[in-house]
Amino acid sequence: MLAEIFNLRKLIVPILVIGLAVIFGLNLNDWNSNQAFFNNMLRVDNFSVAFSGLAIFVTLLVFILSTDFYANEQAHISDYMSILTFILVGALMMFSFANLTMLFLGIETLSIALYIMAGSKRFDVRSNEAGFKYFLLGSFASAFLLFGIALIFGATGTFDLNKIADYTLQNQGNISPLFYTGMVMMVFAMLFKVSAAPFHFWAPDVYEGAPSLVTAYMSTLVKIAAFAAFYKLMSATFFYTFDKAELILNVAAILTLAVGNLMALAQTNFKRLLAYSGISHAGYMMLLILSAKDQTAGALFYYSLAYALSTLAAFAIAIPIFKAAKSEEIDSFNGLAKKNPLAAAAMSMAMLGLAGIPPFAGFLGKYYIFTEALHSDYFKTTLVAIFASMIGVYYYFKVIIAMYGKPENEVKMENSINYQLVLWVCLGLSLFFGLYPAPILNIF
Amino acid sequence: MLSLTLLSIPLAASLLLLFTRGGLSRNLALVFTLVQLGVTAYAYTVFNAAGAAPFDFLRNWSAKPFLNVHFSMDGISMLMIILSNLLLPLIVLSGYNRNIERPHIFYSLMLFMQFALNGVFIAFDGFIYYIFWELALIPIYFISFNWGGENRAQVTLKFFIYTLAGSLLMLFGFLFLYNGSPAHSLDWMSLKSNPSCSCNQSWLFWLFFIAFAIKIPIVPFHTWQPDTYKAAPTQGTMLLSGIMLKMGTYSLIRWLIPIVPAGFAEWQPLVISISVAGIVYASIIAIMQRDLKRLFAYSSIAHVGLISAGIFAMNLSGMQGSLVQMFSHGINVVGLFLCADIIFNRTQNPNVEGIGGIRLVAPQFATWFMVVVLASVALPLTNGFVGEFMLLFGVYQYNTWLSFFAGLTVILGAVYMLRMYQKVVLGKPMMENMVFPDLYWNEKLVLITIAVLIFVLGVYPSPIIELTEPVLKTLTK
Numbered sequence: 001m002l003a004e005i006f007n008l009r010k011l012i013v014p015i016l017v018i019g020l021a022v023i024f025g026l027n028l029n030d031w032n033s034n035q036a037f038f039n040n041m042l043r044v045d046n047f048s049v050a051f052s053g054l055a056i057f058v059t060l061l062v063f064i065l066s067t068d069f070y071a072n073e074q075a076h077i078s079d080y081m082s083i084l085t086f087i088l089v090g091a092l093m094m095f096s097f098a099n100l101t102m103l104f105l106g107i108e109t110l111s112i113a114l115y116i117m118a119g120s121k122r123f124d125v126r127s128n129e130a131g132f133k134y135f136l137l138g139s140f141a142s143a144f145l146l147f148g149i150a151l152i153f154g155a156t157g158t159f160d161l162n163k164i165a166d167y168t169l170q171n172q173g174n175i176s177p178l179f180y181t182g183m184v185m186m187v188f189a190m191l192f193k194v195s196a197a198p199f200h201f202w203a204p205d206v207y208e209g210a211p212s213l214v215t216a217y218m219s220t221l222v223k224i225a226a227f228a229a230f231y232k233l234m235s236a237t238f239f240y241t242f243d244k245a246e247l248i249l250n251v252a253a254i255l256t257l258a259v260g261n262l263m264a265l266a267q268t269n270f271k272r273l274l275a276y277s278g279i280s281h282a283g284y285m286m287l288l289i290l291s292a293k294d295q296t297a298g299a300l301f302y303y304s305l306a307y308a309l310s311t312l313a314a315f316a317i318a319i320p321i322f323k324a325a326k327s328e329e330i331d332s333f334n335g336l337a338k339k340n341p342l343a344a345a346a347m348s349m350a351m352l353g354l355a356g357i358p359p360f361a362g363f364l365g366k367y368y369i370f371t372e373a374l375h376s377d378y379f380k381t382t383l384v385a386i387f388a389s390m391i392g393v394y395y396y397f398k399v400i401i402a403m404y405g406k407p408e409n410e411v412k413m414e415n416s417i418n419y420q421l422v423l424w425v426c427l428g429l430s431l432f433f434g435l436y437p438a439p440i441l442n443i444f
Numbered sequence: 445m446l447s448l449t450l451l452s453i454p455l456a457a458s459l460l461l462l463f464t465r466g467g468l469s470r471n472l473a474l475v476f477t478l479v480q481l482g483v484t485a486y487a488y489t490v491f492n493a494a495g496a497a498p499f500d501f502l503r504n505w506s507a508k509p510f511l512n513v514h515f516s517m518d519g520i521s522m523l524m525i526i527l528s529n530l531l532l533p534l535i536v537l538s539g540y541n542r543n544i545e546r547p548h549i550f551y552s553l554m555l556f557m558q559f560a561l562n563g564v565f566i567a568f569d570g571f572i573y574y575i576f577w578e579l580a581l582i583p584i585y586f587i588s589f590n591w592g593g594e595n596r597a598q599v600t601l602k603f604f605i606y607t608l609a610g611s612l613l614m615l616f617g618f619l620f621l622y623n624g625s626p627a628h629s630l631d632w633m634s635l636k637s638n639p640s641c642s643c644n645q646s647w648l649f650w651l652f653f654i655a656f657a658i659k660i661p662i663v664p665f666h667t668w669q670p671d672t673y674k675a676a677p678t679q680g681t682m683l684l685s686g687i688m689l690k691m692g693t694y695s696l697i698r699w700l701i702p703i704v705p706a707g708f709a710e711w712q713p714l715v716i717s718i719s720v721a722g723i724v725y726a727s728i729i730a731i732m733q734r735d736l737k738r739l740f741a742y743s744s745i746a747h748v749g750l751i752s753a754g755i756f757a758m759n760l761s762g763m764q765g766s767l768v769q770m771f772s773h774g775i776n777v778v779g780l781f782l783c784a785d786i787i788f789n790r791t792q793n794p795n796v797e798g799i800g801g802i803r804l805v806a807p808q809f810a811t812w813f814m815v816v817v818l819a820s821v822a823l824p825l826t827n828g829f830v831g832e833f834m835l836l837f838g839v840y841q842y843n844t845w846l847s848f849f850a851g852l853t854v855i856l857g858a859v860y861m862l863r864m865y866q867k868v869v870l871g872k873p874m875m876e877n878m879v880f881p882d883l884y885w886n887e888k889l890v891l892i893t894i895a896v897l898i899f900v901l902g903v904y905p906s907p908i909i910e911l912t913e914p915v916l917k918t919l920t921k
Contacts, residue, residue: 389612
């Protein structure tokens with residue numbers, strides 16, 4: 001906004017990108033430092049550093065995309081950029097909270113900014129609908145979260161994650177029912193935020209209605225932030241009382257896998273397809289929430305990374321095509337292989353990555369998740385996940401078939417250096433981490 | 445380290461080909477496959493002299509989850525490596541003077557396929573094996589889909605999902621074994637020496653069996669196969685039938701039987717009966733086929749049914765025969781599909797009924813086609829005979845009645861193959877003034893090579909037997 005005053009609009013994005021790169025470096029500098037800030041409101045540990053690094057990196061890529069995406073809306077770019085940055089701030093809080101109030105603040109900072117961005121195409125009905133729907137349902141979930149936090153405070157007298165954990169350990173056997181109620185309400189709220197079934201109904205509509213760039217941001221950064229916070233909650237605070245939430249989480253995981261994959265089969269709109277695919281990926285990550293007490297952060301991080309890279313790559317091709325086709329249907333990809341074989345090959349790679357086919361990182365991510373889930377004895381849930389992956393192949397291949405098998409359409413895709421850059425960085429990293437996963441897999 | 449060489453040549457070639465165009469890519473593909481063949485020959489001599497040691501490659505890939513990359517070699521792997529690297533140049537060569545669009549991508553995918561196949565055959569760690577197994581699926585999917593015929597979108601997607609479904613079951617099996625094994629390792633040796641408890645093996649067996657049965661394919665998991673063979677371009681069909689289905693039969697020997705021995709023992713009577721029933725079923729259907737490629741597809745199901753029956757018989761001659769027959773079948777089926785392609789190329793008619801009297805216009809083609817057909821119906825002195833004889837003997841040792849039904853394959857095979865040959869090649873010319881140029885140089889070269897191999901292996905199969913016997917003896921004990 002400062003830049004607006006000085007009429008430096010054109011410089012906003014480059015400055016932000018450089019700024020993010022600097023933060024990325026500073027963030028990595030905190031590796032192994034493990035310090036607490038503000039009376040233990042925030043705690044920087046390896047978990048938060050790793051996820052913050054990922055979040056900043058994703059934001060960086062999205063900002064690079066945004067120069068072209070908002071090319072015709074220069075007047076508002078400073079608003080958009082600052083709101084997007086707020087989302088990142090919220091996400092960073094969600095990675096490093098050590099106190100439930102900070103969790104709530106982080107989620108709200110992220111969500112409110114997101115409500116605005118989802119509705120940011122002001123003259124588009126669908127975008128308005130998306131923003132409004134998301135706002136209503138999201139605030140409902142936030143209310144649940146807040147109420148859950150309040151109940152837990154009532155039972156334990158503290159917001160601090162470690163102290164809550166201590167409370168459960170010290171009062172084994174006579175934990176207050178308030179505590180359980182609060183925990184379950186928080187679990188419900190988090191299930192909403194990660195768009196797990198049966199709280200997923202907002203996701204397809206919001207993903208479809210929101211501007212594509214925001215959808216890309218939502219389906220990567222926001223989902224990762226929600227999962228990281230959820231994971232931290234389950235592994236650091238509720239590990240002792242986990243049994244009480246286990247059934248809910250298990251049912252939610254199975255439902256999410258089933259709903260996400262089965263509903264995705266029927267989609268013809270690419271963004272809705274990715275929304276449902278995002279739900280199904282949430283299902284896989286739910287397996288890690290289930291086994292959170294066995295410390296599965298490594299798998300969560302690797303999977304988040306793999307998922308983010310493939311999704312961003314898909315959007316980096318889809319956005320210019322949507323723009324040219326003025327449609328977000330899968331049909332706009334028809335015959336892409338003939339017009340632009342390189343883009344079609346890249347899109348196929350992104351889809352194969354999402355479907356979890358080696359050698360892309362998506363495969364190893366899934367493999368790791370299944371190992372962890374089996375290790376924690378979630379035998380049947382893993383089997384459901386295996387079947388879900390079979391179904392998944394079908395709808396990802398719908399895009400590939402449209403590109404290679406259908407007759408060409410009129411769409412002329414413009415090639416912009418920014419999209420290309422993001423695309424190949426994502427695919428390159430996806431391939432790289434798929435082939436050489438050791439540094440990421442053993443990060444924690 | 446030699447195993448890395450075997451892998452890196454096709455991979456490098458595949459990447460390099462992406463930057464070439466037109467005829468150059470085709471020639472380069474041929475050169476690289478020939479180089480690979482040369483390296484394979486060298487590897488064979490090294491293996492004979494020094495055993496598996498020069499091929500061993502073991503590195504840790506990741507500590508948690510514990511993953512290793514382990515390549516090694518034994519007689520069975522060597523045989524499969526020889527088969528795939530021998531067939532690849534022939535397959536590439538048979539694509540000369542055919543019009544293939546975007547050849548650089550086509551041949552690049554083909555070499556990538558070779559890379560993956562080599563990987564499958566030398567992987568000795570479950571995880572890396574699974575990766576190569578999946579990798580092999582991607583190029584063949586794109587080959588069949590992009591260069592395929594009618595209905596290719598549905599047919600190839602069915603193929604992909606069908607096989608991937610099987611693979612995922614196998615993946616689940618591997619994950620279960622990984623968690624259950626004391627060392628948390630998927631290394632072949634450790635899986636073999638610490639089998640899971642027999643209570644689990646009884647269902648673990650099916651996870652692996654279905655994965656392999658889909659790939660082979662064993663009836664009733666075969667429904668993807670005839671359509672895919674029909675829809676894929678000829679080179680793709682050759683890859684699928686010549687090499688890729690051997691991945692399945694090879695995996696039965698390499699993975700299924702050693703790692704779930706108790707499960708195998710429990711289900712052996714059932715699966716061997718399924719295989720034999722599949723032979724009869726596929727042969728009868730083959731008799732009814734009018735489409736040349738579909739006919740060969742069903743005949744292929746019958747042959748591999750016999751191969752799997754021989755493996756499941758679990759005695760030395762059955763196993764030995766299965767390996768000999770895997771090798772022979774690979775060679776013969778490439779010949780058969782080339783002949784089908786030649787006929788289709790000249791007449792544009794896939795239907796047996798509409799063609800006849802080729803002998804009159806193309807005597808050379810008729811001769812070599814005859815040789816391949818005879819090898820396929822297992823005439824003595826051809827390679828098909830050696831394998832089928834040993835296989836039937838193996839099944840006979842297991843159960844007399846089963847071998848009787850399995851033996852029907854020879855008779856029924858003769859029925860459909862010779863009938864087809866009679867109609868297409870002998871018979872009366874169906875079209876007047878049929879334009880049927882005789883063999884081009886490349887076709888001649890491929891067919892003659894195949895014919896030589898057919899007779900050489902038919903008379904002198906002992907190199908194969910000597911190569912694989914030591915491994916099989918430890919397996920069948």
